[in-house]
Amino acid sequence: MHNFQYRNNELFCEDVPVADIAREVKTPFYLYSYETLKRHFRAFDDSFKGIEHLTCFSMKSNSNMAVLRLFANEGGGVDIVSGGELYRAMKAGVAPGKIVYSGVGKTVEELEYAVSSDILMFNSESGQELITLNDTAKRLNRKARVSIRVNPDVDPQTHPYISTGLRENKFGIDIKKSLEEYRVAAGLGNLVVTGVSCHIGSQLTRVSPFVESIRKVKELIGRLKDAGIHIRYLDIGGGLGITYNEEKPPLPAEYAAAIKEEIGKTDLTLILEPGRVLVGNACILVAKVLYTKSSGDKNFIIVDAAMNDLMRPSLYGSFHGIQAVNTTGRKRIRADIVGPICESGDFLAKDRDVEALAQGDLLAVMSAGAYGFSMSSTYNSRPRVAEVMAKGDSYRVIRKRETCEDLVKGEEIPEFIA
Numbered sequence: 001m002h003n004f005q006y007r008n009n010e011l012f013c014e015d016v017p018v019a020d021i022a023r024e025v026k027t028p029f030y031l032y033s034y035e036t037l038k039r040h041f042r043a044f045d046d047s048f049k050g051i052e053h054l055t056c057f058s059m060k061s062n063s064n065m066a067v068l069r070l071f072a073n074e075g076g077g078v079d080i081v082s083g084g085e086l087y088r089a090m091k092a093g094v095a096p097g098k099i100v101y102s103g104v105g106k107t108v109e110e111l112e113y114a115v116s117s118d119i120l121m122f123n124s125e126s127g128q129e130l131i132t133l134n135d136t137a138k139r140l141n142r143k144a145r146v147s148i149r150v151n152p153d154v155d156p157q158t159h160p161y162i163s164t165g166l167r168e169n170k171f172g173i174d175i176k177k178s179l180e181e182y183r184v185a186a187g188l189g190n191l192v193v194t195g196v197s198c199h200i201g202s203q204l205t206r207v208s209p210f211v212e213s214i215r216k217v218k219e220l221i222g223r224l225k226d227a228g229i230h231i232r233y234l235d236i237g238g239g240l241g242i243t244y245n246e247e248k249p250p251l252p253a254e255y256a257a258a259i260k261e262e263i264g265k266t267d268l269t270l271i272l273e274p275g276r277v278l279v280g281n282a283c284i285l286v287a288k289v290l291y292t293k294s295s296g297d298k299n300f301i302i303v304d305a306a307m308n309d310l311m312r313p314s315l316y317g318s319f320h321g322i323q324a325v326n327t328t329g330r331k332r333i334r335a336d337i338v339g340p341i342c343e344s345g346d347f348l349a350k351d352r353d354v355e356a357l358a359q360g361d362l363l364a365v366m367s368a369g370a371y372g373f374s375m376s377s378t379y380n381s382r383p384r385v386a387e388v389m390a391k392g393d394s395y396r397v398i399r400k401r402e403t404c405e406d407l408v409k410g411e412e413i414p415e416f417i418a
């Protein structure tokens with residue numbers, strides 16, 4: 001359920017006509033619904049009622065500070081993967097005690113920053129990282145709370161680029177070897193072993209892989225207990241899928257019920273790292289048709305948004321719905337929706353059955369809130385687009401469109417060239 005609906009053939013975001021925003025902000029822009037974001041957070045978080053838990057939004061999916069603040073106001077924490085994300089999160093008002101830090105390649109500088117910020121927990125992904133974290137904490141005269149991110153070797157049945165829980169993937173420590181690493185970590189003076197974490201992949205459309213990995217992690221927690229290592233936090237990562245096209249992923253309530261059932265009665269605190277499911281369908285990318293043309297029996301609709309603005313179709317071949325902002329009486333055609341970038345890989349949709357949009361028409365690229373703006377770039381020297389959030393009948397720009405000056409910021413021509 002989201003708040004992008006038609007009224008008299010006009011697309012609205014909450015109570016604001018999308019075309020009104022386009023007139024003022026110009027295209028392209030990402031448009032978020034405040035209500036949808038809030039509802040998604042509550043639906044997810046509420047389904048874990050009855051079990052001690054913390055919902056840590058995986059901010060790699062969307063790191064706009066307005067989005068972060070909204071979730072923080074709802075009591076959420078964040079899952080970060082870089083020093084930059086830590087900076088953003090704290091600037092947006094997320095309490096350090098609600099921040100967990102995952103990632104296979106944390107630098108010493110990043111570790112220092114996070115240790116001094118006293119974040120809730122580091123999800124460590126290698127033996128060397130544990131040693132480096134301990135050394136860092138020692139230097140700073142601090143203790144760092146850690147979990148080991150284990151790789152449970154479970155097939156998440158998703159796109160290979162976003163599958164992380166198989167032994168062949170670079171993530172985590174092989175669950176079979178993790179007991180050894182836990183023993184080492186427990187003996188390091190500046191680490192406090194406090195959790196186990198895992199994340200097996202993204203855009204999962206079934207609960208069974210989650211359940212299977214939790215079963216393996218539970219066994220590990222039992223063995224750790226026998227070894228005298230007591231775990232307080234069980235971080236099960238993110239990965240719940242959404243409907244882009246015809247997928248029928250489990251609802252958050254179904255996902256939560258399956259997890260709660262598998263965990264059973266426990267004194268563990270559950271940490272959840274949802275990204276996509278909270279933001280994916282709470283946002284659209286609004287673009288304008290620049291030109292249309294046909295070659296042979298192929299139709300092209302050339303729009304002002306491109307792969308640099310939304311990379312997912314080019315990178316993963318992923319589906320995003322394409323809808324006209326004003327849907328009055330056009331016939332339908334089959335077309336490629338493409339951007340201005342000089343690559344054949346630059347498309348938002350291929351061979352799509354769409355309304356025969358004409359020059360100047362506005363269109364919405366649906367389900368663009370997760371890994372949309374956050375993966376955008378300035379390729380082809382295209383300034384990054386604006387982000388806007390609507391609430392009721394008003395809206396605000398939550399990130400200004402970049403300018404050409406922004407594009408060259410920090411660049412210098414050395415005197416040996418000049």
Ligand code: LLP
Pocket residue numbers: 058061079102103162164199201202203237238239240273274275276277312316370371
């Ligand atoms: N936790 C960890 C450790 C992760 O690596 C990820 C995503 C998440 C949580 C959140 O997963 P989600 O709930 O959003 O599925 N760029 C790709 C997705 C990459 C996902 C990376 N890790 C895409 O556009 O589909």
